Amino acid sequence: MRIEKHPILTFEPKEELHFIFDGTPLTGYKGDTIQSALHACGIKKLSESIEHHRPRGFYCAIGNCASCDMTVNGKPNVRTCITMLEEGMVIISQKGKGVL
């Protein structure tokens, strides 16, 4: 779900970036955060809460709340709302606390 027409803003076409989310290949754009790229692909559930395994999505989008933490290239607890998407990233929805 990307904005196609906007009365004030313009979104220039950008270079495509390819990444893998839970085993599925997906495409985002240069300039996306991991979270904005996932959201544009319709993915809202980013992780599960530690104790009750409830679905977690993003909430603040500026790195304040930790609700968007995911495992990226093997590293757990990455704040995906302020981490830029890169070509070839392997992103996994996080379950549990994550181990370094």
Next chain:
Amino acid sequence: MILKDLIIIGGGPAGLCAAKTASEAGLNILIIERSPKLGGQLIKQTHKFFGSEKTYAKTRGFDIAKILIGDVLKRPEQIEILLDATVVGLYPDHELTVYQYGIYSKYKAKAIVVATGASEKFLAFENNDLPGIYGAGAVQTLMNLYGVLPGNSIVMVGSGNIGLIVSYQLMQAGVKVKALVEAAPKIGGYLVHASKLRRLGVPIMTSTTVKRAIGKDALEQVELVSLNEKWEMIQGSEKIIDTDALCISVGLSPLHQLLSMAHVEMKFVNELGGMVPVISSEHETSVKNLFVCGDVVGIEEASSAIVEGYLVGLIAAKRLGYIHPNYETLEANYHAQLTNLRSGPFGLKTRIGLAKLRGEDYAR
């Protein structure tokens, strides 16, 4: 340990403006900003700002950001900028821990300006943790910075200026705003913004709140309920709306954690948004040479954050022996502008809050 003269934490309007005047006074500065871009809240604002001409009213927020960022980039030999860098520790002896790209570094400065802005308040209701429920700032970031829609439709909670403006921005981006709900009996923000939404057919429901969110892996529906004059839920008034997004805009509170960590004396002042640092007339906290400006000292507006930033930049530079050539004129001018911005009915809350912070009663 990296040593600096002045470190400014936060590159929003307050921090950028402090850097401008401090550098004009001759000081070298380091700005540390958590996000990949400078500009703070302003970079996601597509509307024309209210405030005074001097603080760029009638200019769109992201254009104001461009002007303020431009002022700072003009002096690369004096102003150093770290982006994607979060200050995670601040200690009373002016030491900082900074986290950037997986590495922690230690800094120490002769003076520090904290301009970290604010974070959004949350609302308690059943299932409020479902994906699809976002803060207003998050919706703006997603939509106005990354060009991604938060959902196909949305219900907005909160009718302050932010709730009203973000609803309008959502419609501009093509999202259907199904309802704007407000727990109080009347709208909180400016009527011009509310009328614009009404004209576009958005139902504005006052004395109403969210009872629960419904959905499995993400939001599917919200249940709204009416409130009586005692703010109690009226049984039987529940109403279910289909929506894949819910936006919470129930106010901001100062991002005070770093200040508390540095043992700055704090006070809870409801009118200023929560925990705020106790400050002198020079915007200095209880820790010597640790200054504050912008929303972190009380939730106000970009216009006051800009002027406070300019003022604090002057003062911090003077403390370190760099006196701005126009110090006296500018200082008087900034104080006058702040008084002016806080006059009138919309400034009342801030005036009461600031009086409480000083430990005085506000005389109407």
